Amino acid sequence: MVTSELENSKIETVSTSNNMALNNGLSQNNVQSQSDDKHFSYFSLYIVFQIIGLLLIFAVGFWIFVFRGGVGFSESKIIFNWHPLLMTIGFVYLFANSILHYRTFRHKNKRDLKNQHAIIHGCIIILILLAGWASFASHLYNNPPIPNLYTLHSWLGVVTILMFLSQFIGGFMSFLYPGIAVQYREAIMPYHVFFGVFNFALVIATSLLGLCEKLIFSLKDEYRTFPNEGLFGNFIGLLFMVFGGLVVFMVTKPEYKRHSKPEDSMLLSQGSE
Incomplete structure (x- = not known):
């Protein structure tokens, strides 16, 4: 038993x-x-995101070359056309990719992701500076010269650029520069993420305002007669809106967040984040 x-x-x-x-x-x-x-689910949306982003760049380029005379350095109107093209490539498309970089390449080493994130932002700064030069130069070389910084678009543009530069400097000092205590890095991170998303939302708003401003200034009374350029410009505006909304959705959805790995803690303790 x-x-x-x-x-x-x-x-x-x-x-x-x-x-x-x-x-x-x-x-x-x-x-x-x-x-x-x-x-x-994420990568399905990411494919849609890339298609819309590239379509947006193509649409802006098509508008500039077909309706606005292309780009160049011969006259003020042609010089200005660099501004919307470079801003769309750098401040909209590349900025969106940098925001989603951690979630897109979630299995990569975080140190490499941080370096790539910073490099993308560096490229964006170069494009922003060139685009800003195009705007100021076109106003200066116009006959008669056009005043600078008198529209709401230009004011928002300055605020958005200064916020981006502040984010870049603050992010570099907090997460790439060695020697910052771990608790400070962890405390700063939520604010860095929030202001990054807010900064991108400002980019979209400023782009829409600038596009509308350019169409009104260029077409004047013809705008109300539904010309081809006006309709195509409105279509570009819708692309900006859809692209911006998709990016904000993807970056704020908790399920798509990159989960921390053991080596991430080592990076924090070693002052390499």
Whole structure:
């Protein structure tokens, strides 16, 4: 009887262990399945995001070359056309890609992601400076010269650029420059993320305002007659809106967030983040 009870106890123990292992396996499979579904959902949206972003650049280029005379350095109107083209490439498309960089390449080493994030922002700054030069130069070389910084678009543009530069400097000092205490990095991060998204929203708003301003200044009374350029310009505005909304959705959805890895903590402790 004692032997039988011991054998039954062993059988129950083995059965319980097998059930626990089976349940753990099913649980891990469910977690993995949910993770795969989230990744598939994100990258499906990422493909749409890239298509809309490239279409936006193409649409702005088409508008400039077909309706606005192209780009160049021969006269003020042609010089100005560099401004919307470079701003769209740098301040809209590249900025959006830099915001989503961590979520898109979530399996990469975080140190590499940080360096790439900073490099993209450096390229954006170069394009912003060239675009700003195009705007000021076109006003200066116009006959008669056009005053600078008198429109709401220009005011918002200055605020948006200064905020971006502040984000870049603050991010570099906080997350790339060694020697900052871990608790300060962790405290700063939520604000860095929030102001980054807010900055991008300002970029979209400023772009829409500048596009509308350019159409009104260029077409004047003809704008109300539904000309081809006016309709195409409105279409570009809708692309800006859809692109901006998609980026904000992707960067604020918790399920798409990059999860921390063990090496991330090592980077923090070593002052390499």
